[in-house]
Amino acid sequence: MLDNLRAIAAARQALLNEDGVSPFGTVVEKVISTTEGILDGRRTILAGTNNYLGLTFDPVCIEAACTALRNEGTGTTGSRMANGTFAAHTALERELAAFFGRRDAMVFSTGYIANLGMLSALTGRDDVILIDADCHASIYDGCRLGTAEVIRFRHNNPEDLDIRLRRLGERTARTLIVVEGIYSMLGDRAPLAAIAALKRRYGAWLLVDEAHSFGVLGAHGRGLAEEAGVEDAVDFVVGTFSKSLGTIGGFSASDHPELDSLRYASRPYLFTASPSPSIVASARAALGLLQGRPELRKRLWENAHGLYERLRDLGFALGPEPSPIVAVMMATPEEGLACWRALLAQGVYVNLIVPPAAPNGGSLLRCSVGAAHTPEQIERIAGAFATLPRV
Amino acid sequence: MPTYRDILTQTCELLEPYAKGRALEEGTDLLNHVGLDSIQAMEVLLAAEGRFDMSIPLNVLAEVRTVGDLAQQLQHLLERR
Numbered sequence: 261m262l263d264n265l266r267a268i269a270a271a272r273q274a275l276l277n278e279d280g281v282s283p284f285g286t287v288v289e290k291v292i293s294t295t296e297g298i299l300d301g302r303r304t305i306l307a308g309t310n311n312y313l314g315l316t317f318d319p320v321c322i323e324a325a326c327t328a329l330r331n332e333g334t335g336t337t338g339s340r341m342a343n344g345t346f347a348a349h350t351a352l353e354r355e356l357a358a359f360f361g362r363r364d365a366m367v368f369s370t371g372y373i374a375n376l377g378m379l380s381a382l383t384g385r386d387d388v389i390l391i392d393a394d395c396h397a398s399i400y401d402g403c404r405l406g407t408a409e410v411i412r413f414r415h416n417n418p419e420d421l422d423i424r425l426r427r428l429g430e431r432t433a434r435t436l437i438v439v440e441g442i443y444s445m446l447g448d449r450a451p452l453a454a455i456a457a458l459k460r461r462y463g464a465w466l467l468v469d470e471a472h473s474f475g476v477l478g479a480h481g482r483g484l485a486e487e488a489g490v491e492d493a494v495d496f497v498v499g500t501f502s503k504s505l506g507t508i509g510g511f512s513a514s515d516h517p518e519l520d521s522l523r524y525a526s527r528p529y530l531f532t533a534s535p536s537p538s539i540v541a542s543a544r545a546a547l548g549l550l551q552g553r554p555e556l557r558k559r560l561w562e563n564a565h566g567l568y569e570r571l572r573d574l575g576f577a578l579g580p581e582p583s584p585i586v587a588v589m590m591a592t593p594e595e596g597l598a599c600w601r602a603l604l605a606q607g608v609y610v611n612l613i614v615p616p617a618a619p620n621g622g623s624l625l626r627c628s629v630g631a632a633h634t635p636e637q638i639e640r641i642a643g644a645f646a647t648l649p650r651v
Numbered sequence: 652m653p654t655y656r657d658i659l660t661q662t663c664e665l666l667e668p669y670a671k672g673r674a675l676e677e678g679t680d681l682l683n684h685v686g687l688d689s690i691q692a693m694e695v696l697l698a699a700e701g702r703f704d705m706s707i708p709l710n711v712l713a714e715v716r717t718v719g720d721l722a723q724q725l726q727h728l729l730e731r732r
Contacts, residue, residue: 411706414697616688616690
């Protein structure tokens with residue numbers, strides 16, 4: 261008992277410096293705005309928040325949340341299957357289905373729970389799930405919760421996926437391919453057109469987690485499937501409200517009528533409390549803004565390109581393509597930690613990623629930018645990086 | 652079809668780059684003695700998949716603690732193919 265936790269405590273202690281500031285226990289002591297907070301007593305630009313459209317302080321979303329809070333209370337205190345489905349939950353599901361042009365949508369309490377709920381209940385003992393090796397922990401955990409056989413394919417490698425589909429023979433008709441729109445660590449997109457072509461050729465199924473691409477990619481913000489022009493090949497879209505919509509929650513949208521039956525089979529849907537009224541209200545308001553204010557997406561991409569190009573010109577090794585996630589690669593965890601502290605001391609917060617989440621035994625300074633960052637803030641973030649020693 | 656001994660030998664070869672000179676035997680614990688972390692374990696599986704031209708379901712890892720356990724799982728999968 262507890263051996264694992266003692267090992268974690270020792271490893272964590274090694275990462276603490278004299279003043280106790282830890283990259284994995286950062287406290288935002290005071291929230292100033294969408295893009296700024298007080299961290300370690302200092303006014304700091306938040307450049308690692310996934311707040312892509314910058315809607316967390318939008319007055320429309322806040323007003324909607326406050327109204328719901330006053331009218332419907334602080335929580336539903338129950339599961340969707342019992343007393344936890346209010347009119348607003350079903351309205352949000354209809355609005356999501358309409359936005360994605362799908363027959364139906366289902367709302368879960370978080371994005372993590374959406375993947376757990378979908379992957380564990382869509383598949384059974386005779387099925388196979390083929391996942392990209394770099395998929396998020398929620399996808400791996402959803403697979404573990406279910407009974408299907410789980411096989412990985414090499415990250416963003418359609419040739420490797422092809423080989424694995426071929427090996428499965430007739431089982432491809434019972435195989436669910438799972439990829440992400442934008443991968444959360446390096447910010448790279450899945451080669452979805454090639455993956456969709458393989459899905460069609462082998463008669464398999466396809467689930468795309470658009471957590472980081474919903475509201476970010478596509479002419480209407482529907483994600484990578486829209487951008488790649490392959491929405492009709494995607495059987496199940498999964499996403500989250502905790503990034504572009506600035507609140508918390510998850511969803512799936514699909515044309516398959518069986519999605520509705522998932523409500524009775526998905527334990528992560530059944531056995532947890534439904535999202536609070538204020539959360540549902542702000543998600544609905546933000547979904548409206550995502551559609552009504554395309555300039556947010558334009559500003560987001562200007563900032564993404566701006567930071568990516570500035571850091572590239574400074575000579576940093578970055579993720580393979582510009583995206584709202586700008587991952588700066590560091591050779592070792594120690595170098596990453598030292599640079600993370602140096603950035604924080606200059607009032608810039610980014611995420612520090614260490615192995616095993618970071619590739620090749622190195623570490624990542626993972627920045628994420630949003631529509632709410634000003635050009636001056638992007639410049640200040642780049643300016644702080646410019647002071648870091650280069651190895 | 653290769654024998655269990657053949658597969659065990661090949662499994663040791665696959666693990667050798669991670670063993671840092673430590674002896675690899677049938678009963679060697681992959682986590683505590685070879686010191687494989689989760690990423691390295693995945694690399695070993697990828698290498699095994701290439702060598703035996705098959706996909707290894709992640710589910711089998713729950714049953715694997717030693718070099719011999721891994722060889723046994725590989726043998727089951729080869730037989731099933």
